[in-house]
Amino acid sequence: xxxxxxxxIAYTIMLGLIVLVGIxxxxxxxxxxxxxxxxxxxxxxxxxxxxxxxxxxxxGLMGYAALGGLAAVLISVDPVQEAWVAGGFNILxxxxxxxxxxxxxxxxxxxxxxxxxxxxxxxxxxxxxxVIIRITSEPSIEAIESVNPATTGFLGGLxxxxxxxxxxxxxxxxxxAFIVGKVALGLRxxxxxxxxxxxxxIVIAIIKHEDWLTRGVKNVIGLDRPVxxxxxxxxxxxxxxLVAKFNSGKLDLMTSIADKQxxxxxxxxxxxxxxxxxxxxxxxxxxxxxxxxxTQKALYSPWGRMMRAIRDNEEAANAMGKNVVKQHLLIFIxxxxxxxxxxxxxxxxxGLFTPGSYRPMRYTFLIWVMVIVGGSGNNFGAILGGFAxxxxxxxxxxxxxxxxxxxxxxLADTHAFKIHLIESVPYFRYLMMGMxxxxxxxxxxxxxxPEKIEIK
Amino acid sequence: MDFLNAIILLLNYIFVPAxxxxxxxxxxxxxxxxxxxxxxxxxxxxGDMMAFGTMVTILIxxxxxxxxxxxxxxxTALLAIPFAxxxxxxxxxxxxxxxxxxxxxxxxxxxxxxxVSIGVMFVTQAVVRIIIGPSDRRFFDGERFIIKAGxxxxxxxxxxxxxxxxxxxxxxxxTLVLVSILFWFLNKTKTGKSMRAYSDNEDLAxxxxxxxxxxxxxxxxxxxxxxxxxxxxxxxxKSFKPFTYFNNMLPIFAAAIVGGIGNPFGAFLGGYVIAFSxxxxxxxxxxxxxxxxxASMEPESLVQLLSTDYKFAVSFSILVIVxxxxxxxxxxxxxx
Numbered sequence: 001x002x003x004x005x006x007x008x009i010a011y012t013i014m015l016g017l018i019v020l021v022g023i024x025x026x027x028x029x030x031x032x033x034x035x036x037x038x039x040x041x042x043x044x045x046x047x048x049x050x051x052x053x054x055x056x057x058x059x060g061l062m063g064y065a066a067l068g069g070l071a072a073v074l075i076s077v078d079p080v081q082e083a084w085v086a087g088g089f090n091i092l093x094x095x096x097x098x099x100x101x102x103x104x105x106x107x108x109x110x111x112x113x114x115x116x117x118x119x120x121x122x123x124x125x126x127x128x129x130x131v132i133i134r135i136t137s138e139p140s141i142e143a144i145e146s147v148n149p150a151t152t153g154f155l156g157g158l159x160x161x162x163x164x165x166x167x168x169x170x171x172x173x174x175x176x177a178f179i180v181g182k183v184a185l186g187l188r189x190x191x192x193x194x195x196x197x198x199x200x201x202i203v204i205a206i207i208k209h210e211d212w213l214t215r216g217v218k219n220v221i222g223l224d225r226p227v228x229x230x231x232x233x234x235x236x237x238x239x240x241x242l243v244a245k246f247n248s249g250k251l252d253l254m255t256s257i258a259d260k261q262x263x264x265x266x267x268x269x270x271x272x273x274x275x276x277x278x279x280x281x282x283x284x285x286x287x288x289x290x291x292x293x294x295t296q297k298a299l300y301s302p303w304g305r306m307m308r309a310i311r312d313n314e315e316a317a318n319a320m321g322k323n324v325v326k327q328h329l330l331i332f333i334x335x336x337x338x339x340x341x342x343x344x345x346x347x348x349x350x351g352l353f354t355p356g357s358y359r360p361m362r363y364t365f366l367i368w369v370m371v372i373v374g375g376s377g378n379n380f381g382a383i384l385g386g387f388a389x390x391x392x393x394x395x396x397x398x399x400x401x402x403x404x405x406x407x408x409x410x411l412a413d414t415h416a417f418k419i420h421l422i423e424s425v426p427y428f429r430y431l432m433m434g435m436x437x438x439x440x441x442x443x444x445x446x447x448x449x450p451e452k453i454e455i456k
Numbered sequence: 457m458d459f460l461n462a463i464i465l466l467l468n469y470i471f472v473p474a475x476x477x478x479x480x481x482x483x484x485x486x487x488x489x490x491x492x493x494x495x496x497x498x499x500x501x502x503g504d505m506m507a508f509g510t511m512v513t514i515l516i517x518x519x520x521x522x523x524x525x526x527x528x529x530x531x532t533a534l535l536a537i538p539f540a541x542x543x544x545x546x547x548x549x550x551x552x553x554x555x556x557x558x559x560x561x562x563x564x565x566x567x568x569x570x571x572v573s574i575g576v577m578f579v580t581q582a583v584v585r586i587i588i589g590p591s592d593r594r595f596f597d598g599e600r601f602i603i604k605a606g607x608x609x610x611x612x613x614x615x616x617x618x619x620x621x622x623x624x625x626x627x628x629x630x631t632l633v634l635v636s637i638l639f640w641f642l643n644k645t646k647t648g649k650s651m652r653a654y655s656d657n658e659d660l661a662x663x664x665x666x667x668x669x670x671x672x673x674x675x676x677x678x679x680x681x682x683x684x685x686x687x688x689x690x691x692x693x694k695s696f697k698p699f700t701y702f703n704n705m706l707p708i709f710a711a712a713i714v715g716g717i718g719n720p721f722g723a724f725l726g727g728y729v730i731a732f733s734x735x736x737x738x739x740x741x742x743x744x745x746x747x748x749x750x751a752s753m754e755p756e757s758l759v760q761l762l763s764t765d766y767k768f769a770v771s772f773s774i775l776v777i778v779x780x781x782x783x784x785x786x787x788x789x790x791x792x
Contacts, residue, residue: 057567057570119781183776183779183780184776184779186783187779187783189565189566189567189570190497190498190566190567190570191498191713191717191779193498193567193570194498194709194713195775195776195779197706197709198706198709198710198772198775198776199772199776201706201768201769201772202769202772202773205765205766205768205769206769208765209763209765209766361581361702365500365574365577365578368571368574369574369578372571421586423589424585424586424589427581427582427585427586427590428582428586429582430578430579430581430582430585431578431579431582431583431586433578434575434576434577434578434579434580434581434582435575435579437571437572437574437575437578438555438572438575438576438579441568441571441572441575442558445568
C-alpha cells in the first residue's frame with residue numbers, strides 16, 4: 001500500500017480536478033474531458049511501450065492515429081454500391097497489382113545476389129508498377145469520385161458495427177509499423193524520430209488526397225455510434241423515469257405540474273448527453289483497463305525484462321543471444337497498434353473523420369509531452385500524463401484568461417494591450433505545454449511517476 | 457521559336473521558383489546541420505526559431521515604416537534584418553544559457569536534447585502567436601517585379617513571358633553571399649577551423665586547447681543569423697504565417713539529412729535537391745510538350761508525374777530512399 005502511495009495520491013488529485021470541473025463548469029464538459037483523457041491515455045500507453053520499454057522514438061504517432069481513424073470509416077460506413085459498380089473492379093485489380101509487385105520485389109531480393117543491377121531492377125519494377133497502377137486506376141478513380149460527390153464520392157466501407165474498427169485500426173497501424181520498422185529502425189535515435197515524423201506526413205498526405213478511399217478533405221461525417229443517440233434517449237420512458245428518480249429531491253420541491261414538466265424536460269435533455277458520454281466512458285475504460293493489465297503483465301514478464309535489458313544495453317543483450325532487431329520491430333508494431341486503437345476510438349467518439357485535422361503538433365508532440373511528463377517506462381505514469389496534459393490543454397484557456405485579468409487588473413478593459421492578450425488566450429496552452437515540458441525535463445527528468453523496477 | 461517558348465516556360469515555372477525555394481531550404485538546412493554537428497542534437501524548434509526571427513524583422517519593419525524610413529525600390533525589411541539578427545542572437549544565447557546548457561554540461565544523450573528542443577518549440581511557437589497572431593502577414597514593400605511577363609512577351613514576341621520577382625533575385629543573391637561567407641569562415645579562419653574540429657572530434661578538440669564555450673556561442677550566433685535571414689527571405693517571397701514555418705521544418709530536415717547531416721555544404725546542396733525534385737515531379741508538363749512535340753503527338757493528359765497535393769510527400773520519399781541506400785547522406789556526413 002505504502003509503495004503505491006504516490007500513484008494513489010496522483011490519481012486522486014487528477015480525478016478530483018475533473019470532478020471540480022464537473023461541479024463548477026458542467027458535468028458535460030467534465031465527461032468530455034474525461035473521455036478525451038482516456039483516449040490520450042491509450043495513445044500514451046502505445047508511445048510508452050516503444051519509448052519506455054524499448055527506448056525507440058516514434059514521432060509518427062499521428063500517422064498511426066489517422067490509420068486507426070481510417071479503419072473506423074472503412075468498417076462502419078455502408079458500402080456505396082454505385083461507386084463499386086463504377087470502379088470497384090479496377091481498384092481491386094490495382095490492389096492485386098500491388099501484391100504482385102511486392103512479391104516480384106521479394107523474388108528479386110531473394111534470388112539474386114546484391115549488386116547494382118539488382119538495385120536498378122527493383123527500382124525498375126517499382127516504377128513500372130506505379131505507372132501501370134496509375135494507368136489502370138485513373139479512370140475508375142474518376143468514376144468513383146464522380147458518383148454523387150456531395151455526399152459520397154468514395155467506395156464506402158463494410159457497414160459493420162464501428163467497435164470492430166478498434167481491432168481493425170490496430171491491424172492497419174501494425175501493418176504500417178511493420179513497413180516503417182523495416183525501413184527505419186536501423187537508424188540512430190534522433191534520425192528515427194525525424195524519419196518516422198516524415199513518413200507519418202506521407203501517410204497523412206495520402207489519406208488527405210486519395211478521395212476515392214477516404215473522401216479526403218471533404219471529411220466523412222455522421223459515422224454510426226456504438227451508443228444510443230441523445231434524441232432517441234429523450235423519448236424513451238425508462239430514461240425519463242431514471243432522470244426523474246435521480247432528481248426527485250429537486251422536482252418534489254416544485255408545486256405546479258407545468259413547472260415540474262418543464263424542469264424535467266430540461267433535465268432529460270442535459271441528462272441524455274451526459275448519459276451518452278458515460279456510455280463512451282464505459283467503453284473507453286474497458287479498453288484502458290484491459291490494455292493496462294496486459295502491458296503491466298508484459299512489463300514484469302521475462303519478455304519485459306529482456307526489453308529493458310535491450311534498452312539499457314543493446315550490445316550486452318545482443319551478446320546474450322537476444323535478437324535485438326527482431327524485438328525492436330515487434331515492440332514498434334505493438335506500440336503502433338495501440339496508437340491505432342486510440343485513433344479509431346477518437347473517430348468513434350467524434351462521429352466524424354477529418355483528415356485535415358491530423359497535425360503533428362496535436363497528435364505527435366502533444367502525446368510525447370504526455371509520456372515525458374507522466375513518466376516513461378511506467379504505465380501508470382503514462383496514463384496519468386495523458387490525463388494531466390489533456391486536462392491542462394483544455395483548461396489552459398480559462399487559466400490564462402484568469403491570469404491575464406489578474407495581472408492587467410490595473411488597465412482599463414479597452415486598453416489595446418489587454419485586448420491583444422485576451423485575443424491570444426488560445427495560444428497560452430502552447431506556452432504552458434512547453435514550459436511544463438522544460439521544467440519536468442530539468443527538475444524531474446523521469447516524470448511525475450518515475451519508472452520503478454521491482455524484482456519479485 | 458517553339459523551342460525558346462519551351463525553355464522560357466521551364467525557366468518561369470520550374471527553374472526560378474525551385475532555385476528560390478531551394479535557397480530558402482538551404483539556409484534552414486545549414487542551420488539544422490550546424491546545430492547537429494556541433495551541439496549534437498536534432499533541433500525540432502528550427503521552424504519556429506525561423507518564425508521568431510521573421511516576426512522580429514516584421515515588427516522592426518513596421519516601426520521603420522511608421523517613422524517613414526524606406527529603401528525606395530527595395531523592401532524596408534532588408535534594413536530591419538540586421539537589427540532582427542542582433543535581437544535573434546540574444547534570443548538564441550538566452551535559450552542556450554537557460555535551457556540547453558544544463559544538458560550539455562551533464563552530457564545528456566542527444567535524444568534528451570531533442571526532447572528539450574520540442575519544449576523550446578512549444579514555447580517559441582506560443583510566443584510568436586501571442587505577439588503577432590497566427591494569421592497570414594505580408595510585409596513586402598518596394599518594387600515587386602524585376603522582369604514582368606508582359607514586357608518579355610512584347611520585347612521578344614514570344615508566347616511565353618518570363619516573370620522574375622525581386623524577392624526571388626534577392627533570396628538567391630543573399631543566400632549565395634551568405635553561404636560563401638559562411639564557408640570561407642568555416643574553412644579559412646581559425647575560429648571556423650576550431651568549430652569544424654570540435655564537430656569532428658570533441659575530445660581531441662578539447663585536448664588541442666579549443667574553448668568549447670566559445671565554439672558553442674559562435675554556433676548559436678551563426679544559427680541566429682541563418683534563422684533570421686532564412687525566415688525573413690521566405691516571408692518576403694511568400695508570406696509570413698507561423699504554421700507554415702512550423703511545417704517548413706520537415707523539408708528542411710529532409711534537406712539536411714539528404715545532404716549528409718553535419719556537413720554544411722551537403723545541407724546547402726540538399727536544399728536544392730529537395731526543392732528541384734518537389735517541383736520537377738509535381739509540375740504538369742502538358743504545355744511544355746505542346747511546344748516541343750509536333751501537333752500530332754500532343755499529349756491529352758496533364759503529363760504530371762504526381763499531383764501537387766503530394767509536394768511535401770515527394771521530399772519525404774526522397775529522404776526515405778536516401779536513408780535506405782546511403783544512410784549518411786548523398787554527400788558524406790556523420791555516420792549514423
